[in-house]
Amino acid sequence: MKISLSVVIGIVKNEKNEFFITRRENTLHFGGLWEFAGGKVKFNETLEMALSRELKEEMGIDVIEATRLITVQHTYSDRTVKMHVFLVTQYTGEAYSLLGQSWDWVKQTDLKNYTFPEANRAILSALYLP
Numbered sequence: 001m002k003i004s005l006s007v008v009i010g011i012v013k014n015e016k017n018e019f020f021i022t023r024r025e026n027t028l029h030f031g032g033l034w035e036f037a038g039g040k041v042k043f044n045e046t047l048e049m050a051l052s053r054e055l056k057e058e059m060g061i062d063v064i065e066a067t068r069l070i071t072v073q074h075t076y077s078d079r080t081v082k083m084h085v086f087l088v089t090q091y092t093g094e095a096y097s098l099l100g101q102s103w104d105w106v107k108q109t110d111l112k113n114y115t116f117p118e119a120n121r122a123i124l125s126a127l128y129l130p
Contacts, residue, residue, distance in 0.1 A: 003079040009038035018105035065090035074119035
């Protein structure tokens with residue numbers, strides 16, 4: 001039986017129109033690939049609550065404004081993941097990786113130079129839509 005997960009992803013954009021990405025630890029599933037911040041939605045948690053909690057835990061920021069960008073479902077051999085993606089344009093705090101991962105602020109045009117998991121293709125495509 002496959003696991004079914006619901007996750008939130010925050011595409012955090014700074015005042016220079018750059019996006020915050022982190023590199024997954026090599027020991028993790030999809031280790032070495034780049035990703036946007038986020039994580040699992042907990043029981044009795046709204047998507048917005050989960051997004052705020054995850055970005056506080058991972059990046060040390062407090063979300064002020066986030067809008068839904070896209071919802072993507074992706075099936076792996078062992079699990080199905082439903083990703084609720086938000087564009088975060090206003091926040092307080094200074095973003096950095098609290099988990100000790102490599103991280104970077106990247107211009108939209110440079111995202112193509114980073115390797116993301118397969119499931120992120122639709123997310124990256126959505127960032128290029130008008």
